[in-house]
Every structure is written in C-alpha cells, then in structure tokens.
C-alpha cells in the first residue's frame with residue numbers, strides 16, 4: 001500500500017520510551033500529530049523538568065508544549081498503549097526492552113527510533129526487538145531529523161519501515177503532521193542499516209574537518225563512504241534504493257555536513273586533538289567497531305569504516321589513516 005494522501009485516524013495512545021533529546025522531540029511530534037503521549041524517562045529529575053515544560057539536560061532552550069505525560073514508571077507509560085516508540089541509544093536498547101517486557105501490551109507495534117548496531121553481537125536493533133518481544137510487530141523510524149529541528153517544529157521528512165508494508169504505511173500516516181512528512185517502506189533492514197552506518201561517516205566527516213584536510217577530501221570521503229554503506233547494506237539484504245533514500249543518503253547529507261550532529265562534533269574534536277570525554281552521545285563510536293568487525297568477517301571491502309574504528313580505538317592516527325587510504329591499489333570507480 002502506498003500513501004493515499006488521506007490522514008489515518010489519530011488519537012492513539014503512544015508510549016515513548018527514552019527521555020533524551022530524540023525521545024522528547026518525538027513525544028512533541030506525536031503530540032502534534034494528534035496522539036496522547038506518555039514519555040518514560042528513567043531519571044525522575046528529567047520527568048520533573050519535562051513537567052515544568054523543558055528538558056534542559058537533553059534539549060536545552062526548547063519550550064515543551066503542554067500535553068506530554070512524563071513518568072519514570074515504565075509500567076504506567078506502557079499501560080494501554082496502542083504503539084510504543086523505543087528511543088534509548090542502540091547499546092541500551094536490549095536493557096530497556098528487557099525492563100519493558102513484562103508490561104508491554106501484546107501485539108502493538110514497537111517502533112525502533114535509535115540508530116546503531118549492537119556492539120557486542122552485531123545484531124540489528126530489529127533482531128534484538130524480535131528476540132525480547134516476539135509478539136510485537138517491529139518497525140523503524142529513521143531519516144534526516146535533528147531532535148532540535150523536530151522539537152522546534154521545523155519541516156523534515158523521515159521514513160517508517162516495517163516488513164509488513166500496510167503496517168509501515170499506517171504508522172507513517174499516523175505519525176505525519178504538518179511539518180513531519182513520513183514516507184513508508186517495507187525494507188526494514190535497509191532503513192536500519194542506513195541510519196546506523198551514516199553515524200560512522202559523520203564521525204569521519206567531522207574528523208576530516210577537524211584535521212583541516214579540506215572540503216574536497218570531505219566530499220570524496222563521504223562519497224566513498226556511501227559505497228561502503230551500500231556494500232554492507234547489500235550483504236544484509238538491504239535494497240539499494242532504500243540506501244539512496246532518507247535513511248542513508250539523506251541522513252549522510254545531514255550529519256556529514258553539520259556540527260549540529262553529535263557524531264560530526266565527536267569527529268571534529270577527534271580531528272582537532274581535543275578531549276573526547278564528556279561529549280554527548282555519538283552512536284557511531286560503537287557502531288564503527290562492530291561494522292569493521294562485520295566487514296572483516298564477511299570479507300566486505302570497507303576501508304573507511306575500518307580506519308574510523310582503528311582511529312577510535314587508538315591503533316592509528318588520522319594522518320596514518322589518510323596515508324593508507326590514499327595508497328590503496330587503484331581501481332575503477334564502479335567497482336562497487
């Protein structure tokens with residue numbers, strides 16, 4: 001089913017699990033789309049702050065419109081929910097779903113909103129969700145969408161994916177609002193891979209800028225990085241056209257060109273030799289390590305991902321990585 005232009009009935013009870021930047025922004029977006037929103041934040045201070053109309057730790061300076069019911073009680077958040085959005089960081093998803101498991105309403109869609117691959121296992125987030133909550137259909141929401149932009153109500157487009165294309169289309173229609181245009185896709189894996197891997201290249205793009213390697217290097221790196229993203233995507237069964245879409249090329253364009261991206265900002269600090277401790281969440285750090293391992297195990301040529309992982313674990317310097325990348329054997333560009 002493709003979008004008919006008709007808005008699906010709204011007024012769902014939506015539980016958003018995760019009181020960080022993206023969870024708070026999505027809670028606002030769901031409110032604007034006409035839903036009743038309960039936001040689970042494990043930290044009571046965040047709950048109290050949201051009740052006062054702000055989330056100063058994760059979304060400073062953004063006034064939250066009234067209507068979000070915040071709670072640090074996950075059972076209360078999930079009670080009677082028609083749909084659940086999981087918005088903890090990728091490496092914390094397993095723990096959060098395990099906490100949610102006993103209270104999860106049976107059969108309601110679980111929408112994964114994090115971007116990453118599990119560091120220890122190489123599992124995509126949909127695989128973790130199916131393992132822990134086998135009775136809930138899984139979807140993923142991804143695409144170019146800074147939390148601050150979405151929270152402010154600025155326009156963007158994202159994609160909602162599920163293996164069941166009717167479910168994806170229904171969710172996309174229900175989540176869409178004036179300034180949030182949700183496309184749908186049945187390529188769940190493609191959407192997950194695009195969102196997860198773009199973070200690795202956003203770190204690389206930040207590092208290129210931080211190390212003053214020039215705008216040409218930046219464009220070349222992102223373009224060749226996208227080739228690696230497509231190779232790994234192909235190995236997982238992602239469709240190429242999905243990776244050319246919002247959760248792939250779209251999110252690469254956004255996060256590889258803006259210091260508003262926390263992954264880009266992390267790379268920038270890395271490139272400038274500044275301290276990394278205490279920087280905000282950069283999902284690309286654990287994902288680089290596991291993506292490099294996956295590439296090595298599956299014999300996928302991914303030199304930029306491998307270099308980013310090696311720089312992050314301190315095995316090589318940025319200069320050494322650049323030298324190694326520039327002296328690789330020459331080949332035809334279309335040798336994807």
Ligand SMILES: NC(=O)C1=CN([C@@H]2O[C@H](COP(=O)(O)OP(=O)(O)OC[C@H]3O[C@@H](n4cnc5c(N)ncnc54)[C@H](O)[C@@H]3O)[C@@H](O)[C@H]2O)C=CC1
Nearest residue numbers: 019020021022023088089090092095096114115146147281
């Ligand atoms: N911030 C953004 O602009 C966007 C973020 N995302 C993705 O959303 C995911 C979350 O990112 P943010 O909300 O921005 O991160 P954040 O660092 O702002 O917040 C993370 C939140 O998750 C909570 N959390 C961590 N472990 C938890 C657990 N076990 N149980 C319950 N809560 C837990 C933390 O307390 C915190 O409230 C990431 O995968 C990120 O890539 C996706 C699109 C946009």
Ligand SMILES: O=C(CO)COP(=O)(O)O
Nearest residue numbers: 143144145146261262263
């Ligand atoms: O995924 C994002 C925007 O689409 C947010 O990127 P960062 O996590 O790098 O800030």
